[in-house]
Amino acid sequence: MSDYDVFLADCPARSTLELIADTWSVVVVFGLGRGPQRYSDLRDQIGGISNKMLTQTLRKLERNNLVKRRKLATAPTGVEYRLTELGHSLLGPVTVLARWAEEHAEDLAGDDGA
């Protein structure tokens, strides 16, 4: 058991939840679960993500020790991203959430409340 509690506004668990309970964070971590990927491959894989949003999401995940960035010694130079050990521990929860979305999309579709 943890002393932290997502019900408390000023608890680190709440800010952690804010980081991970985010569509782009989930999709990026889920995508990197397939293995290390170049920035460009990740962008191509994730439909509808802008360069700005992908960069912001990766930086946020990197700052929080979930993703590791590595410059590739290739020409032209590239950058590769991979999950850290902590990132890998998040892969399970994120996969469960993404799978639920895929399996239950029809149960919610048709009323986006817009």
Add this chain to the structure above:
Amino acid sequence: MSDYDVFLADCPARSTLELIADTWSVVVVFGLGRGPQRYSDLRDQIGGISNKMLTQTLRKLERNNLVKRRKLATAPTGVEYRLTELGHSLLGPVTVLARWAEEHAEDLAGDDGA
């Protein structure tokens, strides 16, 4: 297996993920996992949530068949919320995510990247 894919921008799975990969949705569903609750009890339980945000989140969950609203025949009148069957099916994934946040808050804390 589902035909839906969260990597596709225009897939219902993506819009479903956008609905559930949201801090307030997670905390509200997690809170209702303890059982049906009055609006006021839910608000008191969830630190830092405004009336506006709680109402918006509950309406969004209700429109998408995750939460059911019921007027109580009490004086003064009250409103009770409970998870639907679909909402209960989301409780597992949401609990796993919230528990991860509570267990790993210290691993990420100290660099909120603000």
